[in-house]
Amino acid sequence: MNCSILAIGTELLLGSLENTNASFIAGRLAENGIDSFLQVTVGDNEKMIHRALEFCLSSSDAVIITGGLGSTEDDVTKSALSSFFHRELVLDREIESHLEERFAGIDRTVYQRIKKQAYILEGSRIIQPMGTAPGLILEEGDKLIICLPGVPGEMRFMMEKSVLPLLVSRGKGSQDVIISRFLRIVGLSEPAIETAIMDIVKAQQNPTLAMLPGLGEVQIRLTARARGREEAQELLGTVEKQIRERLGNKIFGIDEEDPEKVVGDMCRKRGLSLSAAESCTGGLFSSRITSVPGSSDYFRGSVVSYSNESKKKILGVRSSFLRSFGAVSKEVAEEMAKGARNLFATDIAVSCTGIAGPKGGTEEKPVGLVFLGLCSDSMLVSERTRYYGSRKDIQYRATQSMLDLIRRFLLGEQLGGRGN
Incomplete structure (x- = not known):
């Protein structure tokens, strides 16, 4: 079977919203042996929806549409389908009753807009909603058209509960x-x-x-x-x-094994505690570590020592090191890691200091230059690296390397040096 995916929403074309619906639908189709060779995205425009439908139907046995089933003026999917297939929009009393019960007491002018969701294409079947917008199943000749809401949670609910079982039961999916x-x-x-x-x-x-x-x-x-x-x-x-x-x-x-989870699991299994000292990453490393549930089992805390003064007062970085080597140096990175380990009394501490840009670089120390440090009871080591991209890119890459430095340490790999 060949199924195409049609995502509708001007916000998708503007880049203000990521099209996660299409990737989810494609993944679930693949897991059920249904080929998906075509994905199309169009805005909330009836003419463009018509063109997209022509293209999808000419190439596919079934079309799954997501988006544009809501109650606002720019939700035009059903009206576009009505004019394309020459089917009237008719009031479904069951959906109307559901909406009246859910929105009892709401301003009637507002309710009239919400009631738009109770109209369905003549001859279509309803997919029961998780929210207020029902999905629709429409058969046109030997083609199957399935309409789902654009709200990800509602779309996934209908996909799992109704759409995939329907496709499989009708033999639309292969045994693959x-x-x-x-x-x-x-x-x-x-x-x-x-x-x-x-x-x-x-x-x-x-x-x-x-x-x-x-x-x-x-x-x-x-x-x-x-x-x-x-x-x-x-x-x-x-x-x-x-x-x-x-x-x-x-x-x-x-798959979904992010480095912060991998490192956290390794620390937990070994019964090791972790702390950090961050400069150019501004707390991003700590945010990633603590995004993992249960991270309090091993993560004790961090210091965002952005200024030289905080490096000295909180972490005990020597003034002579800052004068001689500068804040962005392997010597300071090592002092920061050592200071964090002492401050939080942890088994391991990691540090990061660098120039995230876009300004502040020199010929000797360009934008993107970063030094990482790691301190344990048996090791004090630093690594130098350089990243490219925006300020956010450099900060994220630095935290990625901090996590990987810990991982390599726990694996017993040789540390230190690395490239420029």
């Missing part, structure tokens, strides 16, 4: 499943990764491989198609093993 696994890598560039696994890339058939560079990491997507989930997982496992033999500990996690 398509499963992807993401290997997440830090500390290697995309070309370096490709060089290391080039023969595996060239030999790919099933699973297929794709390189996905991101901010501070690269992901390798493995996608397998098989007659069942267990067989697909076995295919993925075989290729993952081959890649791990080449890249080793550069792979820090899979």
Whole structure:
């Protein structure tokens, strides 16, 4: 089966809202063996919706539409479908009753706008809503058109509870499943990764491989198609093993395993406590660490020592080091890590000092130059690196490296130095 996805919403075209609905729908279709070769995004414009529908229906057995089913003036999906398929919009008494009960006592002028959601296309079937906007199922010849709300939670509820069971029960899905696994890598560039696994890339058939560079990491997507989930997982496992033999500990996690979770799990399992001293990252490292539930088990606290004075007074960085080497130096990074470890009495402390830009760089110390430090009972070490991009990019990349520095330490790898 071939299914296209049509996302409707001017906010998607303007970039003010990320189109997460399309990626979710595509992923769930793939897991149920339904091919999705086409995704289209259009604004809240009836003519453009008509053109998109023509294109999707000419290429697909089914179209899943998301967005534009609400009660505001720019929610034009149903009226566009009405004119395209020449079907009237008719009042559904059951939905009307549901809305009247839910909005009892509301201003009647406001309610008349909300009541718009009680009108459905003639001949369509309702998908019961989680919120107020119902979904619709429409059959036109041998084509299936499914309309879902744009609100992610409501769309996912209907997709899971109604749409996927419908497609499977009607035989729209094959017995195949398509499963992807993401290997997440830090500390290697995309070309370096490709060089290391080039023969595996060239030999790919099933699973297929794709390189996905991101901010501070690269992901390798493995996608397998098989007659069942267990067989697909076995295919993925075989290729993952081959890649791990080449890249080793550069792979820090899979799928949703963020580095802050990986590091947190490692600290918890070893019974180790962690603290931090941040300068150029301004607390971003601590924010990432504490975003993980249960991080209080191992994270004791941090200092955002943005000024030289705070570095001296709170962390005990020596004035002579600041004068001789400057705040952005390996010596200061090490002093910051040592000071944080002493202050919070932790097993490990990590630090970061650098120039996030866009100004403040010199020929000797350019924008993006960052020094990391790590202190434990057996080690005091620093690493120098340089990042490129916006201020936010540099700050995020620095926290990524701080997390990876801790991870490599816990794995017993040799630390220190690194590149410029």
